[in-house]
Amino acid sequence: MTAPLHHAGFFGFDVFGTVVDWRSGVARAARPFLQRYGIGVDPFAFADQWRALYQPAMEQVRTGARPWVRLDVLQRENLELLLARHGADVATLAEDELADLNRAWERLDPWPDAVAGLTRIRRRFPIGTVSNSHVAGMVQLARFGGLAWDAILGAEMAHDYKPQPQVYLKSADVAGVPPHRFVLVAAHNGDLRAARACGLRTVFVPRPLEHGPGQDTDLEAEDDWDLVAGDFLELADLLGCP
Incomplete structure (x- = not known):
């Protein structure tokens, strides 16, 4: 030593x-969700794009621009933002499926x-x-x-x-x-x-x-x-x- x-x-x-x-696991979880809702993006690209929102979201907390929130809250906000960018009407998506996809980071x-x-x-x-x-x-x-x-x-x-x-x-x-x-x-x-x-x-x-x-x-x-x-x-x- x-x-x-x-x-x-x-x-x-x-x-x-x-x-x-994280990349393979998030892509694995995203694939059936994206297919089910007809969202035309490669699951690995989706994982990369979700991850790309990670640091900017945390920076809002680090700089004091927003109060402390846990990472699962930031990840859920980022997920909805990303889905909207790909043309999804987030309000029409099943809440239980959104919550489950957000938990991809735990699997x-x-x-x-x-x-x-x-x-x-x-x-x-x-x-x-x-x-x-x-x-x-x-x-x-x-x-x-x-x-x-x-x-x-x-x-x-x-x-x-x-x-x-x-x-x-x-x-x-x-x-x-x-x-x-x-x-x-x-x-x-x-x-x-x-x-x-x-x-x-x-x-x-x-x-x-x-x-x-x-x-x-x-x-x-x-x-x-x-x-x-x-x-x-x-x-x-x-x-x-x-």
Whole structure:
């Protein structure tokens, strides 16, 4: 184990993109909905477009332009906006089907290495989320994907969204460890930069298919993070986890 992580007290994981494949899961859920209502858009393009509304919606909260709301509220607003852009009369769509599609973010498959890697890391360190998602959504996602977290940390307890410092610092505080003993594992260099600025340790694990086969961002480490691993199984090896 590298020296900076030898005395780590907690490993926190970004979830969407780092632990789970959001794009495939959202496209899978969207496909029958789009077909049923005759909305002519490719399900993967729909997933990408929905995700593209994610950061602008959170920015409204981060800047104080609107009060704190949970991510499921933002996602539902974004879903209705996107459907309207594709010509759907949202008022005529079945509420139960809209609500179910919005819960697609709670039914996302882990990357192939994720469950086994997390299981090994958890044998040696406490692990949890550091996600922009709400707690209930993370609970359902964990149950769906078999993710055995010790704690669900992140945006809801801080009433703000990454990369705001309080999300990282509040997560470390609730985990009961100082920032320098809290490790963020993420597939996004920007997330790691923000965490490092708060004094957290950092691990980069690339997910080159997060945004599909044409992805051109976050393909490699862009800074000297404390550790870089090809996937969670390699990370477990590097950490000496049985």
